[in-house]
Every structure is written in C-alpha cells, then in structure tokens.
Amino acid sequence: MPPGRGWRWVRLVVVAVVVVLLLRAFVVQSFSVPTGSMEPTIQPGDRLLADRLVRGPSVHRGDVVVFDGRVSFGNQTDGTTVDRALRGLASLVSIETGTDYVKRVIGLPGDHVVCCDTRGLLTVNGASVEEPYLFPGDAPSALTFDVTVPAGDIWVMGDHRSDSSDSRAYLGRPGGGMVRLDDVIGQATVRYWPLGRLGSLGGPGPLSTVVAPGAGH
Numbered sequence: 001m002p003p004g005r006g007w008r009w010v011r012l013v014v015v016a017v018v019v020v021l022l023l024r025a026f027v028v029q030s031f032s033v034p035t036g037s038m039e040p041t042i043q044p045g046d047r048l049l050a051d052r053l054v055r056g057p058s059v060h061r062g063d064v065v066v067f068d069g070r071v072s073f074g075n076q077t078d079g080t081t082v083d084r085a086l087r088g089l090a091s092l093v094s095i096e097t098g099t100d101y102v103k104r105v106i107g108l109p110g111d112h113v114v115c116c117d118t119r120g121l122l123t124v125n126g127a128s129v130e131e132p133y134l135f136p137g138d139a140p141s142a143l144t145f146d147v148t149v150p151a152g153d154i155w156v157m158g159d160h161r162s163d164s165s166d167s168r169a170y171l172g173r174p175g176g177g178m179v180r181l182d183d184v185i186g187q188a189t190v191r192y193w194p195l196g197r198l199g200s201l202g203g204p205g206p207l208s209t210v211v212a213p214g215a216g217h
Contacts, residue, residue: 029186031066031100037158037165038064038102039135041201047193048102048201050186059154059181061124063105064188064201067156070099072179073170102188103166104133107155109181112148115141135160143168153178 033046041064042048050066059065107113107124114123121128122140131140138161145168149155156179158164167177191197 054187103156
C-alpha cells in the first residue's frame with residue numbers, strides 16, 4: 001500500500017475514534033442495570049442508552065434518569081481535582097464506576113412531594129399522581145414522607161418501590177435523599193439489549209397522569 005494511502009487510513013481511524021469518544025462524552029452513553037429496582041420498566045441485565053443532552057433544566061418529572069450517586073446517595077464529597085478528572089475520563093470512555101443509579105424523577109426543584117393521600121397515592125404540589133409504571137402489587141410507598149425539593153435538586157424513586165433504594169432511603173442523611181441536578185448524567189431513553197426487549201423506555205410518567213386534587217375522594 002502506498003505510504004500516502006496508509007496515512008489516510010490512520011487518519012480516518014483516529015477521526016472515527018475521536019467522534020465515538022465525543023458522542024459518548026457529550027451525546028449518548030451506555031449503561032447496564034444490575035438490579036430490579038426499576039422493574040417492570042427496566043429488568044436486571046438490560047443495557048440502556050442515556051441521552052446526555054437531557055440534564056439540568058432539561059430534566060422533567062417522569063423522566064428515567066441515570067445519575068452519579070457518589071455524593072447524594074454515598075454521603076461523599078466531590079473529591080479532589082484528580083478524582084473528578086478520573087471520573088470524567090471514565091465517563092469519556094463509557095466505563096461504569098459502580099456509583100451510577102437509574103431512577104424516575106418524581107419531584108423537581110420547588111416541588112412539594114408527599115406520601116400519601118387518602119387513596120394511597122403520591123401527591124406533587126397537592127395533585128394526586130397515578131403511576132401506571134409501578135411494579136404489579138406495589139404501593140406508591142410504604143414509607144410516608146413530606147418533602148419540598150430544594151433548588152438545584154430532584155427527588156427520585158424506583159418503579160419497583162418495594163425493592164428500590166432511592167431518595168426515601170436517605171431521608172435522614174445530609175441532603176435528605178435529594179439528588180443534585182449537577183449529578184444527572186442523562187435521560188435513559190433506549191433499551192438496546194437484550195434484543196427481545198429492544199425499544200424506547202417511553203416518555204414522562206407522572207405529569208401525564210396527574211389527578212386534580214380531591215378527585216375521586
């Protein structure tokens with residue numbers, strides 16, 4: 001192969017690798033789910049793609065999001081500059097660190113989230129919420145709570161409420177179970193493995209099913 005053609009192939013490979021890394025770092029990232037905390041929406045062993053463009057103010061109630069729980073759920077600090085750099089590098093090459101969680105967003109900054117009303121439903125800002133995505137037979141929550149989500153935070157819960165360590169499990173710790181919006185990696189949008197379950201995870205849940213206060217009481 002002529003030297004000039006060989007270098008062109010090398011350049012193409014380098015460009016392709018850079019494009020893939022940039023996509024993973026800023027557009028989409030792959031995650032595997034080891035537990036059943038989001039059943040039936042997400043099963044153990046599912047592999048998901050997270051849209052990294054859905055972060056901060058782009059997060060909505062009902063979104064299924066992937067977030068780094070090191071600070072919010074691990075009761076740790078952000079770490080040193082070196083720690084943050086290493087986590088950023090791991091994210092760049094799509095290496096899972098063991099501190100990533102996938103949960104559904106129930107409360108946004110400023111929301112008042114309560115469990116439960118007279119029908120056993122969650123309420124968000126005084127409106128009862130139907131949750132068709134819950135694991136069959138599960139109540140919205142066996143633990144009662146009354147929280148107001150601070151600015152910059154979200155309140156998250158798993159769809160398999162009886163088998164999910166989520167915001168409720170950290171109520172008594174610093175931060176009160178809230179997840180920082182800055183720790184959201186992206187919205188889980190697509191399941192690509194196993195092939196038999198290939199497809200979209202659907203759109204927001206609670207907002208589309210809010211019941212007017214007092215309805216049906």
